[in-house]
Amino acid sequence: MRVIDRYAFGNALRQIDPAQKGALALLAIILCLALDRPAVGALALIWMLALTTWWARIPLRVSGRVLLTEGLFLGLSIIGIALSIGGKTPETTVVAWQIGALWISMTPESLALVTLVLTRSLGCAAALNFLILTTPLVDLIDLMRRIRLPEGLIDIMALTYRAIFVLLDCLERMTTAQDARLGYATARAAMRSAALLASQLFLTAYRRSQRAQIALESRGFDGTLRVLPLTYQRSPRVWQASIALTASLLLAGIVR
Amino acid sequence: MSAVLEFDNLHYTFPGSDTPALRGASLRIEAGRRIALLGRNGAGKSTLFLHGNGILRPAAGQVRLNRRPLEYTRRGLLHVRRQVGLIFQNPDDQLFSASVRQDISFGPLNLGLSVDETRRRVAEAADLCGVSDLLDRPTHALSGGQKTRVALAGVLAMRPDILLVDEATSGLDPWMRQQVFDIFDRLVERGATVALATHDLDAAQYWADTVAVMDEGRVIAVAPSAQIFADPELRALLGPVEARGERREVRGER
Numbered sequence: 001m002r003v004i005d006r007y008a009f010g011n012a013l014r015q016i017d018p019a020q021k022g023a024l025a026l027l028a029i030i031l032c033l034a035l036d037r038p039a040v041g042a043l044a045l046i047w048m049l050a051l052t053t054w055w056a057r058i059p060l061r062v063s064g065r066v067l068l069t070e071g072l073f074l075g076l077s078i079i080g081i082a083l084s085i086g087g088k089t090p091e092t093t094v095v096a097w098q099i100g101a102l103w104i105s106m107t108p109e110s111l112a113l114v115t116l117v118l119t120r121s122l123g124c125a126a127a128l129n130f131l132i133l134t135t136p137l138v139d140l141i142d143l144m145r146r147i148r149l150p151e152g153l154i155d156i157m158a159l160t161y162r163a164i165f166v167l168l169d170c171l172e173r174m175t176t177a178q179d180a181r182l183g184y185a186t187a188r189a190a191m192r193s194a195a196l197l198a199s200q201l202f203l204t205a206y207r208r209s210q211r212a213q214i215a216l217e218s219r220g221f222d223g224t225l226r227v228l229p230l231t232y233q234r235s236p237r238v239w240q241a242s243i244a245l246t247a248s249l250l251l252a253g254i255v256r
Numbered sequence: 257m258s259a260v261l262e263f264d265n266l267h268y269t270f271p272g273s274d275t276p277a278l279r280g281a282s283l284r285i286e287a288g289r290r291i292a293l294l295g296r297n298g299a300g301k302s303t304l305f306l307h308g309n310g311i312l313r314p315a316a317g318q319v320r321l322n323r324r325p326l327e328y329t330r331r332g333l334l335h336v337r338r339q340v341g342l343i344f345q346n347p348d349d350q351l352f353s354a355s356v357r358q359d360i361s362f363g364p365l366n367l368g369l370s371v372d373e374t375r376r377r378v379a380e381a382a383d384l385c386g387v388s389d390l391l392d393r394p395t396h397a398l399s400g401g402q403k404t405r406v407a408l409a410g411v412l413a414m415r416p417d418i419l420l421v422d423e424a425t426s427g428l429d430p431w432m433r434q435q436v437f438d439i440f441d442r443l444v445e446r447g448a449t450v451a452l453a454t455h456d457l458d459a460a461q462y463w464a465d466t467v468a469v470m471d472e473g474r475v476i477a478v479a480p481s482a483q484i485f486a487d488p489e490l491r492a493l494l495g496p497v498e499a500r501g502e503r504r505e506v507r508g509e510r
Contacts, residue, residue: 009394136394138355162354165396169348208349214311215350218342219414220334220366227358227365228374 001164003062008136012057017232018139019146021131024051024242028127031246032120035253041119043252047245048126055241056134063129070125074118082106082114137161142230155225159212163205170204171197259322259339259417259449261285263475266307266317277303278314279473285418290444291451292460292481294494295470301453304470305420309333309340338367341416345423347403356398356406357391363414374413381413385439401432408439419443421452425459437463457494461485469494 008014013021025048032044052063085104090096096105131140141158145151174197178184183193213221262285268278278300285291285308293301306312307319310326310333319326321336344350353359360381364374382388385405390398398406404424411419419440425433437459440450454460460467460481467484469477477490484490 159352162352162395166348211349212352215344216352217311218309218337219363219410220337222366226362227353228361228371
């Protein structure tokens with residue numbers, strides 16, 4: 001969370017209009033889903049990682065780690081698609097194991113499906129990662145305000161995002177205080193400390209919200225969080241990148 | 257713009273509490289003053305300040321701004337909050353936006369100012385508080401002293417005539433504290449009043465021109481600081497002031 005946030009605020013594309021970056025990511029996702037071929041997904045993955053690395057100048061180590069985390073969840077869920085379990089001896093298989101009366105097998109069809117799901121998902125994930133690694137939530141919230149999503153929703157997002165960091169700091173201080181009094185010395189103590197921490201953190205969050213409400217009212221809060229719109233640069237290079245991306249993905253999607 | 261804020265015989269008990277927080281507190285805050293409000297923990301300093309801009313409504317007594325009683329309506333409250341700014345001890349309670357620029361712009365926009373005027377106010381307040389280079393940084397990446405100054409800018413962008421500061425200087429290192437006092441001094445030079453609730457006796461003695469002392473929900477003394485610190489009874493209530501040895505100049509060179 002903090003790593004993503006740090007790069008989001010300090011990358012080479014920070015000043016670019018979030019609408020442009022969002023459009024680019026959305027375009028890649030739509031093309032990935034519409035063209036629906038492994039080659040398209042793989043190409044989109046390469047494109048978005050390349051843009052994140054060379055254009056936004058975010059180390060591949062960082063974007064790779066984010067992608068790997070997502071890939072891990074994906075990997076767990078595609079096991080179910082790849083393998084089929086049955087009582088009969090499977091006919092066409094790539095690999096098959098017999099455990100007692102059961103057969104665990106992988107067919108060419110399931111393997112093709114897995115490749116498709118994997119490339120498509122990773123391509124989309126890389127596009128989304130490009131957006132979240134280059135655009136801090138502050139800018140995304142500003143973008144949502146611009147496209148006129150309901151204000152209540154946006155205010156809640158904005159407050160939650162800020163509260164996460166305040167509570168994270170608070171959590172760290174409380175854990176350190178517990179640790180200093182051997183709160184995590186044994187597994188038993190750790191369980192107890194964690195439970196206490198959770199209830200204490202809830203109380204802290206509640207009290208904080210009351211103080212925050214008072215502070216907001218002091219500055220004339222009347223139910224809407226009015227703030228200045230942020231200013232950005234429009235870059236023609238985003239449109240150029242979008243055209244190049246569309247052309248190459250279409251090519252990969254149509255040419256046999 | 258010589259604003260006057262008067263607390264007249266205020267009584268207040270927090271909901272769910274048995275002991276009243278204020279029992280007949282009175283204080284007059286005039287324009288162009290440096291006021292320190294002293295008193296032990298639980299004396300009622302914060303509660304008094306919360307009455308100053310209409311966050312709390314007294315059970316008995318009256319708060320007057322420029323001789324007119326506070327109106328607890330939407331318009332009345334907006335009016336008083338434009339003129340009376342309130343700064344809290346923990347800047348994290350006040351900074352609600354992850355964008356420094358957007359947080360400072362919140363107050364002026366609530367006053368109904370235009371976007372252009374708000375941009376000017378944000379730049380002005382940021383300059384006054386020395387946070388111009390932080391405007392595009394995320395709030396959560398700031399240090400404690402930076403957060404305090406951004407919180408201050410967020411209130412000053414509303415151009416209040418009276419600033420009530422609730423212990424915002426505690427927890428700052430001496431250098432950073434000096435920066436904050438310099439901001440207060442600049443405000444006072446412009447004709448505003450700064451009232452600071454504090455436990456910092458050095459600040460009360462050397463920065464403030466008037467010291468008010470609270471105890472058990474009442475203001476028990478208001479006088480020039482030298483007079484307060486010469487009174488052995490008040491001194492005993494406030495704690496040892498000279499035990500630290502050498503006195504330091506809080507206000508710095510001028």
